[in-house]
Amino acid sequence: xxxxxxxxxxxxxxxxxxxxxxxxxxxxxxxxxxxxxxxxxxxxxxxxxxxxxxxxxxxxxxxxxxxxxxxxxxxxxxxxxxxxxxxxxxxxxxxxxxxxxxxxxxxxxxxxxxxxxxxxxxxxxxxxxxxxxxxxxxxxxxxxxxxxxxxxxxxxxxxxxxxxxxxxxxxxxxxxxxxxxxxxxxxxxxxxxxxxxxxxxxxxxxxxxxxxxxxxxxxxxxxxxxxxxxxxxxxxxxxxxxxxxxxxxxxxxxxxxx
Amino acid sequence: xxxxxxxxxxxxxxxxxxxxxxxxxxxxxxxxxxxxxxxxxxxxxxxxxxxxxxxxxxxxxxxxxxxxxxxxxxxxxxxxxxxxxxxxxxxxxxxxxxxxxxxxxxxxxxxxxxxxxxxxxxxxxxxxxxxxxxxxxxxxxxxxxxxxxxxxxxxxxxxxxxxxxxxxxxxxxxxxxxxxxxxxxxxxxxxxxxxxxxxxxxxxxxxxxxxxxxxxxxxxxxxxxxxxxxxxxxxxxxxxxxxxxxxxxxxxxxxxxx
Numbered sequence: 001x002x003x004x005x006x007x008x009x010x011x012x013x014x015x016x017x018x019x020x021x022x023x024x025x026x027x028x029x030x031x032x033x034x035x036x037x038x039x040x041x042x043x044x045x046x047x048x049x050x051x052x053x054x055x056x057x058x059x060x061x062x063x064x065x066x067x068x069x070x071x072x073x074x075x076x077x078x079x080x081x082x083x084x085x086x087x088x089x090x091x092x093x094x095x096x097x098x099x100x101x102x103x104x105x106x107x108x109x110x111x112x113x114x115x116x117x118x119x120x121x122x123x124x125x126x127x128x129x130x131x132x133x134x135x136x137x138x139x140x141x142x143x144x145x146x147x148x149x150x151x152x153x154x155x156x157x158x159x160x161x162x163x164x165x166x167x168x169x170x171x172x173x174x175x176x177x178x179x180x181x182x183x184x185x186x187x188x189x190x191x192x193x194x195x196x197x198x199x200x201x202x203x204x205x206x207x208x209x210x211x212x213x214x215x216x217x218x219x220x221x222x223x224x225x226x227x228x229x230x231x232x233x234x235x236x237x238x239x240x241x242x243x244x245x246x247x248x249x250x251x252x253x254x255x256x257x258x
Numbered sequence: 259x260x261x262x263x264x265x266x267x268x269x270x271x272x273x274x275x276x277x278x279x280x281x282x283x284x285x286x287x288x289x290x291x292x293x294x295x296x297x298x299x300x301x302x303x304x305x306x307x308x309x310x311x312x313x314x315x316x317x318x319x320x321x322x323x324x325x326x327x328x329x330x331x332x333x334x335x336x337x338x339x340x341x342x343x344x345x346x347x348x349x350x351x352x353x354x355x356x357x358x359x360x361x362x363x364x365x366x367x368x369x370x371x372x373x374x375x376x377x378x379x380x381x382x383x384x385x386x387x388x389x390x391x392x393x394x395x396x397x398x399x400x401x402x403x404x405x406x407x408x409x410x411x412x413x414x415x416x417x418x419x420x421x422x423x424x425x426x427x428x429x430x431x432x433x434x435x436x437x438x439x440x441x442x443x444x445x446x447x448x449x450x451x452x453x454x455x456x457x458x459x460x461x462x463x464x465x466x467x468x469x470x471x472x473x474x475x476x477x478x479x480x481x482x483x484x485x486x487x488x489x490x491x492x493x494x495x496x497x498x499x500x501x502x503x504x505x506x507x508x509x510x511x512x513x514x515x516x
Binding site for chain 2: 048050052057058077084119123166198207209242244247248257258
């Protein structure tokens with residue numbers, strides 16, 4: 001008797017031709033049937049945007065390893081919506097997003113397109129994992145990241161990652177043998193301190209490039225950014241219920257009036 | 259001796275010429291100095307997107323009530339980043355976003371551009387409030403919504419809404435005298451069930467329009483959507499720490515290995 005081979009939906013935010021999505025698909029094929037639906041162009045920092053003012057298109061595209069995926073002209077969250085709403089009759093068993101070329105720890109959890117694809121899965125009740133490798137070079141060697149992804153997927157399937165559960169996995173930019181381990185973490189407190197670079201166009205009009213420096217405001221060893229800097233893989237379970245429970249108790253005592 | 263008049267930054271996602279932002283600015287001027295920085299075009303459902311692949315521009319624009327605001331070619335979150343990074347020397351005392359033409363309760367908390375402007379403020383440590391009126395008509399009568407906004411701002415300033423605190427205020431589509439009260443709430447569990455409308459372009463190629471129906475999966479009286487349907491204004495305190503704390507305790511027990 002054959003065991004059920006899971007259906008695995010893969011997306012990302014670096015676009016369908018990025019090296020990271022090929023690497024993740026290669027890892028995932030050992031676990032089940034893989035369907036790739038990803039943006040046709042890079043969609044970094046798209047947050048949880050969805051497309052409601054233009055029509056979406058979806059087409060087959062050959063990836064550089066010869067396999068076939070589906071490209072979409074929308075955001076990462078759109079890709080997951082189209083995959084579950086149009087392409088796949090039943091929901092996939094799990095959604096994997098990435099491997100992102102760059103970190104999605106701390107405040108980047110909020111801006112990340114990689115995580116919005118995974119979060120969209122979680123909202124729909126599908127267990128989902130986002131993978132990010134702390135190296136922004138698109139040509140980076142992904143072999144350590146692939147091995148970590150394999151171990152995390154093995155563990156998550158064994159532990160029966162449940163309906164609506166969402167993991168944010170960040171992998172430090174180190175050779176496999178220098179990675180100290182895999183740590184369950186919290187989102188580190190921190191933020192980007194913006195530094196806008198002001199320039200003038202050939203017509204003399206000002207414009208701004210958004211740049212910035214990450215400011216870590218956390219020292220907890222079990223926070224994702226601190227764990228990464230210490231050489232660990234961080235695994236942060238994420239919620240999509242954004243209620244601030246402590247503040248909820250406080251605001252309940254307010255009297256709303258003049 | 260004069261009291262300190264707060265500096266109030268106002269943004270939205272419906273664009274700088276939307277009726278809702280004028281209404282909010284009119285209310286806010288009673289409380290302090292108002293600066294408007296908003297997208298030059300509608301940015302609904304932009305989630306927490308930011309712009310890193312094209313330059314941002316910022317220009318003065320006359321609003322339909324004759325006042326002057328700043329328009330920006332970016333997302334709601336970009337507007338707040340530009341306002342605090344380029345326009346204003348010191349951080350504003352409070353950020354108000356809206357009044358959005360349409361609800362941002364339950365799952366829409368995640369997709370909302372209105373809330374991303376407010377959330378960006380909270381990440382930067384600025385107390386922030388997002389206002390949404392549960393009527394999608396851009397010509398809707400906003401008088402009840404304005405009165406509710408006035409009461410909520412009065413209360414939040416009196417209670418000294420603190421650094422990094424963020425409120426999501428949704429106002430039911432009712433005349434003021436039929437609104438039952440203002441309730442502190444949680445984000446209701448629910449999701450959009452997608453229904454893609456498939457069409458063919460004049461060349462016979464398929465495309466899809468994202469539509470959908472909201473599915474409420476919550477019955478708690480103190481959840482935002484349930485409170486709204488019962489005729490209350492909902493005030494949901496939001497966090498930008500997305501760690502799932504219960505799941506964190508569970509995943510800590512996992513052994514990550516083959």
